[in-house]
Amino acid sequence: MLALTRGDEKSYDLKIIKVPAANLAATVERYNKFVGQNYDADFGQFKKNLTQKIGAGPFYAMPKTYDRHASVGGVRINVDSQVLDRHDQVIPRLYSAGEMIGNLQGWDRDGGCGWTTCVVFGRIAGRKAAAEKTSA
Secondary structure, X not given: OOOOEEEEOOOOEOHHHXXXXXXXXXXXXXXXXXXXXXXXXXXXXXXXXXXXXXXXXXXXXXXXXXXXXXXXXXXXXXXXXXXXXXXXXXXXXXXXXXXXEOOOOOOOOXXXXXXXXXXXXXHHHHHHHHHOXXXX
């Protein structure tokens, strides 16, 4: 099970991702230097991709392991993350998020985009499911 952790804003203490705090602090400092120079020497990025410095925390992190790149199929959902049947009718008490939903980027996607659907629709699904009344 993946867990989200909140790190100490002063020490960058995010043990859950197994990155030493000193390394994370150095990376943030290096990135902020690149923002000030309008050029990221590590990745060859110019000002348009360096919009703002990383400020004080708190910071959040979660471990991630590779599982697959993407799913271009998946179930259909509505804006409330409710799964729809083949007639576009809501299947009661069934929610979905992340790579399980029908691919929102079409038949091709950029790597990392699946996290957005996971976090956004996961939050919606969690709130909607928690708000439902349970039957006795």
